[in-house]
Amino acid sequence: MEELSFSVDSHLLRELGERLVGKPYIALAELIKNSYDADATKVTVILDPKGDRIEVTDNGHGMDFEEFRDFWMRIGSPHKDRHPLSRGFKRNVTGSKGVGRLSVQFLAERLVLETVSDKNRKLTLKSEVKWKDAIMAGELTNAKVRYEIKESDSGFENGTSIILTGLKQDWDKKQVKRLAREIWFLTPPFKGASGIPLSQQFDVALRSPAKEYVDTFNGQMNAIMDIWNARIVGKNVKGDVHFSLEFAGEEPNPMNFEIKKPRLKYCEFEIRIYNLVSRQPRGVGVELAREYLNEWGGVHVYDKEFHLPFYGSPSNDWLGIEMVHSHRRSASQLLPEQLQVPDGLSFIPTNSRILGVARIDTRKEKDLSISITRDRLQETKTYEDLVITLRWVLDYYAMREAERVFSGKESARLTKRPLERMNRIREILEGVASFIPKEEVRAIENEMDEVVQEARDVERQNIGKLAALGSFASAGIMTLAYRHEIGRQFQSLDGIISRLRSVKPKDHAIETDLNRLGQDLSDWSERAKATNALFQHLGTPANLEKRMRFEASSLVKNLAEQLKVFSRGIRIETGRMKSGVLLPFGSLAEWSTIFQNVFMNAFNALTDSEKKVIDVSSRRLDGIVEILVQNTGPEVDLAESEELFKPFVRKMKISPEREQLGYGGSGLGLTIVRLIADSLACTVAFVKPQKGFNTAFSITWVESE
Secondary structure, three states, rough: OOOOOOOOOOOOOHHHHHHHHHHHHHHHHHHHHHHHHOOOEEEEEEEEEOOOEEEEOOOOOOHHHHHHHHHHHHOOOHHHHOOEOOOOOOOOOOOOHHHHHHHHHHHEEEEEEEEEOOOOOOOOEEEEEEEHHHHHHHHHHHOEEEEEEEEEOOOOEEEEEEEEEEEEEOOOHHHHHHHHHHHHHOOOOOOOOOOOOHHOOEEEEEEEHHHHHHHHHHHHHOHHHOOOEEEEEEEEOEEEEEEEEEEEEEEEEEOOOOOOOOOOOOOEEEEEEOOEEEEEEOHOOHHHHHHHHHHOEEEEEEEEEEEEOOOOOOOOOOOHHHHHHOOOOOOOOOOHHHHHHHHHHHHOOOOEEEEEEEEEOHOOOOOOOOOOOOOOEEEOOOHHHHHHHHHHHHHHHHHHHHHHHHOHHHHHHHHHHHHHHHHHHHHHHHHHHHHHHHHHHHHHHHHHHHHHHHHHHHHHHHHHHHHHHHHHHHHHHHHHHHHHHHHHHHHHHHHHHHHHOOOOOOOOHHHHHHHHHHHHHHHHHHHHHHHHOHHHHOOOOOOOOOOOOHHHHHHHHHHOOOOOOOOOOOOOOOOEEOOOOOOOEEHHHHHHHHHHHHHHHHHHHHOOOOOOEEEEEEEEEEEEEEEEEEEOOOOHHHHHHHHHHHOOOOOOOHHHHHHHOOOOOOOOOOHHHHHHHHHHHOEEEEOOOOOOOOEEEEEEEEOOO
C-alpha cells in the first residue's frame, strides 16, 4: 500500500486569522500581550488608520535568529505551553499560541518586523512579509518570508518593532475602547514611580493623530481607578488628620481626628474601596477586576516617588486588616465610643478590595527611615503614627458602611437604583421608538416588564425569608437559657439516681422495682444529655464568634457521635473522608448547624428504608473541595431539588410515628443550611449520587492557598 503526506494550503493563514482572531482590537491586543510575554516594561502603539499605519514597539528581550525561525515563523508552536513563564521576569505568559502572527495577517497586508535580542545587542534582524504573496504561495510550507541580519559595533537597544501597512480593518473609538479592555489588567495601578520591580512594570502608551482615540484609550485603561464604591482622601499634618469619606454617587463627608503626642510630620493618602459582586461600569469584567486586586490590592507606600515594594500586596497584612476578619473583631480599638456601631468592624474591607496609596518623605521625618533592604520602613514610633492614621480612617469607613446597611438606606438605594435605571431606559426607548420596528419595541418593553417583576418577586421572597427566620433567631436565644437551666436539672437528676441505687430494701420485689426505675431514669438522662449536647455549639460565645478552619473529618465524626441518640440504628460512615481537609473559615456554631441539619434530613429519609446507611466522603479536584453526604433513602428529583431550599417546603410527608421519633422538621432546615453556606462562600446542592446510594448532598468550596 502506497502512502501520501498531508499538505496544508497557504490560504489557511487567512482562514485562521479571520476565525481565531476575528476582531481588529483582539488582533492588536495579541501583539501587545506578546510584548508583555517578552518581558517588556514599556510598549508604544502608534495607531494612524488615515495614514495607513499601525506600529507596536517594545523594549522586551527581542528575538535572535533561532527564536525567530523556530517560534515566530512556526504557526501553532507549543512553546508557550512548554514555557508558561516568561524568560526573564517569570511572568505568566498571556499571548495565545501562534495568534500573534495570525493577528498581523488579519490587520494588514504588509509587515515589517525589526528585533534585537538581549542575548546579542550587536545584531538586528529585519523581516518583511507581504501576506498576499504568502497566501498565494499554494502550499503553506512554500510561503516565504524575507529577512536580513545587520551588525553594529555600537550595538542596538533590545526589543521588537512591528510596523503594519495596508490596513485591512476599520478603526473607531469603540474599537479603541475594546482594545483597552483587552489589556488594562496587565498594567499596575500606580505608574511612573521608581522602586517598583521591573517584573511589575508594564506601561502601554497609545499615540495617534486622532486625539479622541488617545483620550478613549487612556480613560478605559484607568477605568479600574474610577469604579470604586467608596473613597477616602486626606492628610496627616503633625497628628492633625483631616479626611473625607465619599460613597459613590454621594457627597463627600469631611471628618477629622487628632493623634496624641504625634511623631509623623506629614502624610497624604487616598484609599479606594471596591465592591466587585455584580456587573461593573465602564466595561470592566468582574473576574478580571478581582484577579487584578488580588495582585495589586492593599495600601501602597511611596517615599516621595520611590515605591516601597513591601507594601500594597493583599498577602502582606501590614495594617492588620485580615487579622480583624480572622478574629471576627466587631469593635474598633481606635475610634471613640460615639463613632462605634455594633458589629461595625466586620465591614472593614479586605486588602483584595482596596487600592490605596500613602505618600511620605523620610528626608523630612526625624524618626522614619527605610530599612537596609530598601523595601520597607523601619517600625519606629513614627511608623506607628502612619499605621494608626490609615487604620483609623478604614475603621471609620467600616462603621459608616455598617450604619448604612443596618439603617436600610443602602438596601433602599440598591433597590431604587435598578428601577430608576429601568425608567431611564424606557425614556430612551420612547425617544428612539420611531426608528425601531414596532414589534421590536414591544418585545423590549415586555422583557423590561419581566425583569422588573422578577426583581420585585425576589425582594418579596427575601423579606419573607427574613420574617420567617426572625422567630427562629429569637428561639435560638431562648435555647441558650434552656441549656443553662437544664444543666442544673441534670445534676439534680444524677443525685436522685445515685440515691435510688444506694437504697437496699429488705423486700426483693421492691429492690427490683427500684433498680428498674433507676435504670430507666439513667437511660432517659443519657438520652436527654445527648439531646442537650446538640445545642452545645450555641452554648458559649467562643463557639459563636471564634472563626477558624476546622478539620472536616474530626468535626463530622464528633457530630456523628453526638447524633447517635437519634440514629435509631442508622450508620454514619466517615471512612472515606480524607484527613487534613480544612473547612473554610467559620464558627463551630455555623458548621455544626449545617451538618446537623443535613444528617437529620437523612435520618428522616431513611426511617422506612430497608438499608439504612449515611456515607460521608471528601475529595479535591482542580482546586475545588467537596464533601459528599450520601444515603440509601428515597431518591431526590434533581430537577426540583432547588425547591427544597425554600422556607417551609417539604416534599416528604411526616407521619405521627416519625414525629414522635423527633424527625419532624419545620421545613426551614435546608433554608438555614443554604444561608449559612452562602456566608461561608460554599455551594450546597443535591447532586447525582454515586453507585450504591440514592441521594447525595454536596458541599463545595474553592480551596484557598
